[in-house]
Amino acid sequence: MISLLYAHPYAHHARMDQMMLNAVQHWPGLELRELYQLYPDFYIDVALEQKMLVHSSAIILHYPMQWGLPPALLVQYLHKVFQYGWAYGKDASAQSVMSLKGKKFWLVTNAVASQHELDPCYLQTMFTPLRQLALSCGMEWQQPLMLPELTDSIIATQAAELFRQGLEQLSSAIELQSGSGYAS
Amino acid sequence: MHLNVLTYLMIYLAAMVLVVPLAKRFGLGVVLGYLLAGIALGPAGFAIASNTDDIKLLAELGVVLMLFSIGLELDAKKLWAMRHRVFLFGSLQVVVCALGIAIATFLLGLSYALSVFIGLALALSSTAVAIQLMKDRNLMGTHTGQSVFGALLLQDMVAIPLLIGVSLIAPSADTAEFKALPALAAVVAVVLTGRYLIGYLLHWVAHYGSRELFVGLALLLVIGVMELMTVVGVSAGLGAFIAGVLLASSEFRHQLEADLEPFKGLFLGLFFITIGASINMQLLSTEWQLISMLLLLFVGLKLLLLYGVARILKIAAPERFSYAVLLGQGSEFAFVLAALATAGALLSATEGALLNLLIALSIAVSPLLMKLQDAWAVRQQNQQPEQNTDVENSDSPVIIAGFGRYGQILGRLLLSNGIVPTVLDHDSDTIQTMTKFGFKVYYGDGSRMDVLEAAGAAQAKILVIAVDDVQAINAIVSNAKQHFPHLTLMARAKDVAHMYQLRQMGVQHIERELFEASLRQGRDVLTQLGMGQYEAKELADRFRAANYQLIDKMQLVRQQQDEKNYIQLLKQSREELQRQLERESRDAPQRYQGVHPETKDGKNTG
Structure with missing residues (x-):
């Protein structure tokens, strides 16, 4: 199973995202969860989410970026679900735990160009906190898919295609691993 | 001097309007106010209540209307749930009180049969008084209130065989004839028409008639039942109660209740006034020692017995006294019983008058006792914390x-x-x-x-x-x-x-x-219409904020401006806020992550 966590407060208005999600929604084994639909009040069912993540071999975060930051609910999700003593750190019996160890961690995002054009180095550093999270939790960092800002429908179609290709690569990588008896 | 009914009605209404607010002002309560008005009108006062027969009929209508409206509040299901309270607890109350009072009267030297009669007659309580007192204190829904009500219902049923019994033992000319078969037929008729016919009639009148016609129909219904029941010798109140219960599940319930409410209040007032007027002040002044002793004995004994019953019924200790006081007076049926017994020579004229006076006085004492009970409850509450509370x-x-x-x-x-x-x-x-x-x-x-x-x-x-x-x-x-x-x-x-x-x-x-619940459900309506969960939440949050803003603003205006301005300003501000709300809710998704060219036209509705 692949968990696709989508976080956009106004998903219905985000056309590019809708096209992208439409392109992949019937992907075999893909579990799409729209966080703003599930938890509009920011009260997250942590136990359920952890269970879902444990059963996934890959975790995709799909979100719009503003000022280099994910939407508030996604941050809340990362704080609540990727808990100490479960995703990293030590459990009650002082054993090290990494419940998400070995899972692939892929970010799919777009940023507003006008917010970042001043500093070319910015794009390189933007993913640092999430990369650190993947490292601490023992997850396999995948090269993020950074989409351009939506300006017309051609870009949206291209974005959907890029997303589909990325997912294909991810899936075959997972298959390869499970074939060699490596992944969970 | 012969005065017509309307003149009497005018006098009674005037007395009501003058005396009752005064009584209320001095903390005596409404019931006592009516009774005082009655005494003022009676032979001891202005003596203008001489021809009270017509008024009495109207007064009885008050009691009947009250029972009808009680019935309206209880549909068959609720009534069934009360069956233990009515039949078990109610019979217990009647049996205990009747036995106790009968023994006491027997010990006073009256005959065996007379003792039983008086015991039964005085075991009954005044439905009108008890319910008025309960309504004043908002007790109807409580365990005590329900137990009292159950007992009152049973008493209404017991009154029927009692009336028959008296007219059998001591037949007289003006005995209301009770015929078992017609009575049964009448009750069945009420049940059947109430169940099937009246619903259609109400529909029909509501559809084709006017507002006042509906009021007319409601009154017709109650008076019709009352007449029918009187003819066959069943308690009119009981009949009306049954009719009420049958209409309790009708969609016209609230309409009927609201329409009959003012009549009920006025006629019930008349009822209390007639009781006040019937107090024989002359007899009271000549025999005051005997009467006050008997009154003390009767009320004291009945309260004691009822307190015991309340204990058996597992009514909480602080409420037992209020149960006793609520049921601790003579009944309006007892007047009828006394009249019958006097006419049938079971009682002598003096005895009848004495009994009448005793019942009337016990009714008058009831509201006073209730005030006493309030004071007692206060003291009880003061003592409670020490006995009953753990410090934690x-x-x-x-x-x-x-x-x-x-x-x-x-x-x-x-x-x-x-x-x-x-x-x-x-x-x-x-x-x-x-x-x-x-x-x-x-x-x-x-x-x-x-x-x-x-x-x-x-x-x-x-x-x-x-x-x-x-x-x-x-x-x-x-x-x-x-x-x-x-x-x-x-x-x-x-x-x-x-x-x-x-x-x-x-x-x-x-x-x-209701604000938060309605808002929450409104939010769900928005999502059911296809809006995003979070977006709907945000709109609801924004609506809440705007609503509070409006309330704050209007509060200021309300304090400064007059009514007319207030309404106009309210309208203006509401519109202004509405526009603001619409503007913001359109903008929010689009301003997120910068303005997309495609969504600028505002056609995007998600």
């Missing part, structure tokens, strides 16, 4: 006044997080149930200083006022403000107008009882 609880930081649906949700949230609130409620049933769940529930009314004190208001930090009645909420607020200014008050408001009231009284935390 009386310093609970939170007191919740009123433990209905509103207070319970709040209380459960607190309890589930380890905070045990002190709860005040006036329903002993609620108290028993909630105590099982670990709440510390007190019997009492938060508008009384001593009750709040007993609940630990001096140590508490927060008082939540979750009662459902506006008057009661305000009373509790002003009481708490006056005696426990350190308490943070959190009040439930009925609506915006009440919210303003509470703000003016200085309450800072006010929640409109």
Whole structure:
């Protein structure tokens, strides 16, 4: 199973995202969860989410970026679900735990160009906190898919295609691993 | 001098209007006010109540209307749920009281048969008085109230065989004839028409008739039942009650209730006045020693017996006395019984008059005793904390006044997080149930200083006022403000107008009882229409904020401006806020992550 966590407060208005999600929604084994639909009040069912993540071999975060930051609910999700003593750190019996160890961690995002054009180095550093999270939790960092800002429908179609290709690569990588008896 | 009915009616109404507000002003209560008005009109006063037969009929209509409207509040299901209270508890009350009083009269030297008769007659209580007293104190829904009501219902049923019995033992000319078959047929007829025909009739009139025709039909219904029942010798009240129960599940229930309400109140007032007028002041003044002794004996004995019954019924100790007082007077049926017995020579004329006087006086004493009971309850509450409280609880930081649906949700949230609130409620049933769940529930009314004190208001930090009645909420607020200014008050408001009231009284935390629930469901409607969950939440949040903004603004205007301006301004501000709301809700998704060219046209609706 692949968990696709989508976080956009106004998903219905985000056309590019809708096209992208439409392109992949019937992907075999893909579990799409729209966080703003599930938890509009920011009260997250942590136990359920952890269970879902444990059963996934890959975790995709799909979100719009503003000022280099994910939407508030996604941050809340990362704080609540990727808990100490479960995703990293030590459990009650002082054993090290990494419940998400070995899972692939892929970010799919777009940023507003006008917010970042001043500093070319910015794009390189933007993913640092999430990369650190993947490292601490023992997850396999995948090269993020950074989409351009939506300006017309051609870009949206291209974005959907890029997303589909990325997912294909991810899936075959997972298959390869499970074939060699490596992944969970 | 012969006066027509209308003149009498005018005199009675005038007496009502003059005397009752005065009685209320001096804290005597409405019932006592009517009785006093009656005495003033009676032979001892202005002696203008001489020809009271017609008025008496109207007065009886008041009682019948009352029973009808009680019936309206109880559909068959609720009535079935009350069956134990009516038949078991009710019979217990009648048997115990009748036996006790009969033994006492026998010991006074009356004959065996007469003792039984008087015992039974005086075991009955006045439905009108008891229910009026209960309504004044909002006791109808409580365990005590329901037990009293059950007993009253059974008494109404017992009165029928009693009337028959008397007319058999002592036949007389004006005995209302009771024929078993026609009576049964009449009751069946009421049940059948009430069940099938009247619903259609109401529909028909509501559809084709006018508003006043509906009132007319409602009155016709009640008077019709009353006449029918009187002809066959069944208690008219009982018939009306049955008719009411049958219509309780009809969609016209509230309409009927509202339409009959003013008639009920007025005619019931007339009823009490006629009782007042029938008090034979002359006999009272000549035989006052004997009468006061008998009255003391009768009321004392009946209260004692009823207190015992209340104990058996497992009514909570502080409420037993109020059960006794509510049922502790003579019944309006007893007047009829006494009249029958006198006519049938079972009683001598003097004995009949004495009995009449005794019943009337016991009815007059009832409201006074109820006041006494209030005072007694206050003292009881004062003593309770020492006997009945563990220290841990009386310093609970939170007191919740009123433990209905509103207070319970709040209380459960607190309890589930380890905070045990002190709860005040006036329903002993609620108290028993909630105590099982670990709440510390007190019997009492938060508008009384001593009750709040007993609940630990001096140590508490927060008082939540979750009662459902506006008057009661305000009373509790002003009481708490006056005696426990350190308490943070959190009040439930009925609506915006009440919210303003509470703000003016200085309450800072006010929640409109339906606002949040409606808003939440409105939000769900938006999502069902296809809007995103979060977007709908945001719109609801924004609506809430705008609503509060409007309320704040209007409060200022309300304090400064006159009514006309207020309404105009309210309209303006509402429109302005509406525009603002619409603008913002359109913009929010589009401004997110910069303005996309495609969504600029505003056609995007998700």
